[in-house]
Amino acid sequence: MKDQYYFDNAATTWPKPEPVYQYMDSFFRSHGVNPGRSGSLLAVEAEQMIFTTRRLLAEFFGFAGDPNRVVFTLNATDSLNTALRGLLSAGDHMVISELDHNAVRRTANHLERDFGVSVTRVVPDSRGFINPSQFESAIIPSTKALVLNHASNVVGTVQDIHAIAEVSNKHGVPLVVDTAQTAGVLPIDMSCGIDVLTFTGHKGLYGPTGVGGLIVNEDVHLKPLRFGGTGVDSASAFQPEGYPHALEAGTLSMPCIAGLHAAQEWFAELGAQHDAKDNSHQALCTAAMNHIHHVEMAHARSISTHLSTLNKVTMLGDIDVGEHIAVVSFTVDNMQAQQVAEMLDADYHICVRAGLHCAPGVHRLFETAEIGGAVRISPGYYTEQQDVEHLLVALTELLG
Numbered sequence: 001m002k003d004q005y006y007f008d009n010a011a012t013t014w015p016k017p018e019p020v021y022q023y024m025d026s027f028f029r030s031h032g033v034n035p036g037r038s039g040s041l042l043a044v045e046a047e048q049m050i051f052t053t054r055r056l057l058a059e060f061f062g063f064a065g066d067p068n069r070v071v072f073t074l075n076a077t078d079s080l081n082t083a084l085r086g087l088l089s090a091g092d093h094m095v096i097s098e099l100d101h102n103a104v105r106r107t108a109n110h111l112e113r114d115f116g117v118s119v120t121r122v123v124p125d126s127r128g129f130i131n132p133s134q135f136e137s138a139i140i141p142s143t144k145a146l147v148l149n150h151a152s153n154v155v156g157t158v159q160d161i162h163a164i165a166e167v168s169n170k171h172g173v174p175l176v177v178d179t180a181q182t183a184g185v186l187p188i189d190m191s192c193g194i195d196v197l198t199f200t201g202h203k204g205l206y207g208p209t210g211v212g213g214l215i216v217n218e219d220v221h222l223k224p225l226r227f228g229g230t231g232v233d234s235a236s237a238f239q240p241e242g243y244p245h246a247l248e249a250g251t252l253s254m255p256c257i258a259g260l261h262a263a264q265e266w267f268a269e270l271g272a273q274h275d276a277k278d279n280s281h282q283a284l285c286t287a288a289m290n291h292i293h294h295v296e297m298a299h300a301r302s303i304s305t306h307l308s309t310l311n312k313v314t315m316l317g318d319i320d321v322g323e324h325i326a327v328v329s330f331t332v333d334n335m336q337a338q339q340v341a342e343m344l345d346a347d348y349h350i351c352v353r354a355g356l357h358c359a360p361g362v363h364r365l366f367e368t369a370e371i372g373g374a375v376r377i378s379p380g381y382y383t384e385q386q387d388v389e390h391l392l393v394a395l396t397e398l399l400g
């Protein structure tokens, strides 16, 4: 038996590609200075690495504008707070959905309760898909944001981003897309009509925890969430308006950005081995993502097929209907999800996630909120066939 069988990649991918660990360590040792805060060669080189990472991420997400519009934050939650609080003011209206993670849900709830913003919450169908017309009919004259959960972290359903972008475009309402579960797994092109794209570094992008970001289209204005030092325009009494400084106050997590940088290069190298259509960063990464998604879905399908044969198990959603990412959730008759996760961990060294997964709306939809949520299994690119086999044996022994 291995020390650990990790099936919680929807929470954070682990392990990371080896070059990510190596580059974080080497860059931090060689350039452990404060980027953008001094003219020394080391600080300038650190700043260059950060700018290159912005450029790589802009290409990765098909953003053709100024790479300085790629703003670094702490994680997806920070990015979504920056986007939503930056877009909405008292009297405005926004549309979210019951699929949203608390990063959106709680931010919207606070905007509603504390800041006079009104919120419509679209309810997906019984499998976890949203019909774009539901977003369209929720739009009213004061709507200032449509927020799309690109893929659910509970049932893995992927929404039709192009159709919802069309709705947003037709009505001139900015579209904010939460790509926490899809960035690095499904190719996303901002030019399809996304106005603000939020991402986190530690999931499918294979970077470390502690860094995320958002990409803000040039015609979108966000009020800054925080104010403070930027290393530029220090005499100015107020936050500079130019990007990225308008939204980046304080020292950035340079070692984590170095990790994201190495992860971007890892994607490109992986794509070069998997039929990239040309040598551009976006094409190389698209090929890598197609390969990663294929590998992960093969694991997810064998897990889901096996679970469906166990009598006591009820699946949330159906991985074979519509587009999905590699997330499989289920409940077990007469057992709390937490109990199942604890037994898998204690007896089989298998790490999964049980509970509400910070997305109580989805559990209300599947009627699993009252029973303590569900068990979620999420394989990743580094999941091995033998890990899946071990998991299937464990599930049969425990639940068969």
Ligand SMILES: Cc1ncc(COP(=O)(O)O)c(C=O)c1O
Pocket (backbone or CB within 6 Å): 010, 011, 075, 076, 077, 078, 101, 103, 149, 151, 152, 153, 178, 180, 181, 200, 201, 212
């Ligand atoms: C869909 C979705 N949005 C947002 C988040 C929040 O991500 P972070 O923890 O990086 O802030 C998560 C994390 O699980 C998520 O799955």
